[in-house]
Amino acid sequence: MVATLDSLKNDFGRKTGKSSHRSRRGRPSLAEMANRRESSQERLVKSAIGAFAKHGFETVTTGLIAENAGMAQSMVYYHFKTKEQIWKAAIEQLMRDLGERFPLATDELKDLDPVNRLKVLVRRFVRMSALDISLSRIMIHEGTTPGPRLIWLAERFLKPGFELFDETVTEGIKSGHLKDLPVYTVTHTIISAAAMTYCLAPVVEATHGVDLGDEVAMNELADSFLTILFDGLLAKPKGEGDSS
Structure with missing residues (x-):
């Protein structure tokens, strides 16, 4: 019996281990x-x-x-x-990343009094500013040239975080734990101090030789913020006990 062309091809493929069909690189899938x-x-x-x-x-x-x-x-x-x-896509990605590392949810803080809750929030914000200064720098750029982008940024992302500080400060004022100051001044003092300090981290290192990204320096800065904010800079006279 005369072998057909197809049978010869198949027989050749079995002997050589090669397929009778030419292998070709397929086009990438949609996925x-x-x-x-x-x-x-x-x-x-x-x-x-x-x-x-x-x-x-x-x-x-x-x-x-x-x-x-x-x-x-x-x-x-x-x-x-x-x-x-x-630009908007960059902001959205940046806020997603920060939200995963520093969520706004504060359920675990609900049992704390307003002062201690505010202290925790300050420490969190200092750490967030230390680990990624991109948002702080973008806020400064947009804040110096206000316009539609700043409004979009504030309405979509900044206000929820600011409101968290506002609510805690307001509760502290109502409970008598904090002085009755305009709430926005307290919130912006805290946020501006941490954000600006880390934006100027190279200046701190150049003038004082301190790397603010270092864990020790990060804690020192948070401690100083809290001391200045809640106790002030004036040292207590010798012999005066802690009134807290």
């Missing part, structure tokens, strides 16, 4: 393409966070964002269309 897009988006957003924190919105270009991400500038417009769109 793979989505993962690639997500990966490129993540790289661009990460680059954007660093760029906007360092230079501010007006100075940053999409070319700089793409260059720092190791990508072509066209990829920025492919994913985000405008510079403002990637």
Whole structure:
């Protein structure tokens, strides 16, 4: 019997271990393409966070964002269309990251009196500022050039955190634990002190040789904030006991 062409091909394949069908590299699946897009988006957003924190919105270009991400500038417009769109994406990612590490939920603090609850919040904010100063720097940039971006940032992300301090301070005033000061002045004094100090961390290191990112320095700074805030700077006269 004369072997057909197909049988010869199959027989050759069995002897050589090669398939009779030519192997070809398939096109990436939709899922793979989505993962690639997500990966490129993540790289661009990460680059954007660093760029906007360092230079501010007006100075940053999409070319700089793409260059720092190791990508072509066209990829920025492919994913985000405008510079403002990637700025918002950067803020959203930054706030998600901070929210995972420093959640606003304070259920575990509900049994504390307002003063001790406020002390815990201050320590948390100092640590948050120490571990990632990107948000603080972006706030400073946007605060010096107020406009629609600042309003969007405040309404969507900043107010919930500020309100947490406001509510604790208000409760402390009503309970008689804290002096009756305008609440916003207390909240902004706390937040501005921590945020600005870490934005100027290189100045602290240059003038005093202290690395504020160090765990010891972080705790020292939080302790000093709490002492100044709740006890003041004036030392007690010798022999005077602790009135607390």
